[in-house]
Amino acid sequence: MQLSGLRYLLALDRERHFARAAAACHVTQPSLSAGIAALEQQLGRRLVERDRRFIGLTGEGRAILPWARQVVAAIDGLVQAAQAAPGPLTGELRLGAIPASMPAIGMFATELARLHPQLRLSISSHTSREIAARLAEFALDAGLTYVEHEPPSGVVRVPLYSERMLFVRRATGDAPAAIGWDEALAQPLCLLHQGMQNRRILDANLAAIGHAARPAATADSYVALLALVASGGFATIMPDSYAPLLPAWAQMIAFDVAMPASAIGLIVADRTPLGPMALAALAVGDRLRDR
Structure with a gap:
């Protein structure tokens, strides 16, 4: 099974538009459509409702989304681990942050650059509930959010500071x-x-x-x-x-x-094994704790 087909399906579910999904995957729209068609042929199921525009995923397409996310995340983690073993960690760490935590972004970015100078940091603003959901869906590597009020489940957390x-x-x-x-x-x-x-x-x-x-x-x-x-x-x-x-x-x-006071901290999804990006984020959190 081609991993690219799974990536295309995830992008299409996220973007809800063929051209935008293709652009997100850095391929042409015909290439994206061909990759999804090949995935459908391998599975023997139609995954995407098609017309002249994107309509939605079929029931079968929605059913495989959690598995597709896990497969893609596992392969990405495998590649990152292999690359990091002999040398510096590279790639992109995707950090979601609630608006209240934005002032801490500078500290996080500075410490991350000190520990992993070849790692890129991608920051996006979300609500606390969106961060928890995106961690579960492998769409984020880490989050900055409240860790005591409405605490998210299934995460490893590092309290960083308290706000008034x-x-x-x-x-x-x-x-x-x-x-x-x-x-x-x-x-x-x-x-x-x-x-x-x-x-x-x-x-x-x-x-x-x-x-x-x-x-x-x-x-x-x-x-x-x-x-x-x-x-x-x-x-x-x-x-x-x-x-x-x-x-x-x-x-x-x-x-x-x-x-x-309300505690804000770093969270990553509690998985075994933790991926290189999650471990890198936790290392930063440990250094920033109560600084």
Whole structure:
């Protein structure tokens, strides 16, 4: 069985479009179609519903996806292990990160480059649930996410640091050292939407002290929230790890009502054996732990 046919099928499922799948595999569209047709002939089953455009995978095509992911990941791990044994690790480490963890990306990338200078790092932003799913599907090698609140299952985790929340608004003069939740929640707030774990943690902590946030605007990134704050009409609540990255106009105010800190860490899928990329990520995590 040709491994390329499995790669083409996975790309087609991911891209949902023949031309985009071919481009992702760095082949022509006729080559991709021929590879999938050969795979169908070998299995004796139709895997793709075809018309002039991609319609979807057949039941048989969807059924073999988990096995195709495992086969492709196992072969990639085998190749990486063989290449790394006599020399430096090469290739691409795919890291998924929740928005709250983005300030830690620089530390991770710097340490990875120090340990494995010939390794490329590919970073993508996802929700915590997407990271867990992509690790299970072999689409990511490692993730930066919350490791205590809604902890993902089937992973090896390395806690890296704890975050606390800051109230952020456009500078209006002297800022108080701290602000109470009553005053903060009375402001026109923009927050992450409830599909983001940072927001769910905030809501849970507020509920525990008898409060609730009712934001006037929501978004899925801190860049969008800061753009709203920059307008002068909104304030926001975000992790203190973002403090070094905030622009000069942003006023950062601590909360005078303590809330539990949230642990962010590195996770990889708990498999035997762990692949070279997962081991490389864990080595970085061990060096960065509580730095």
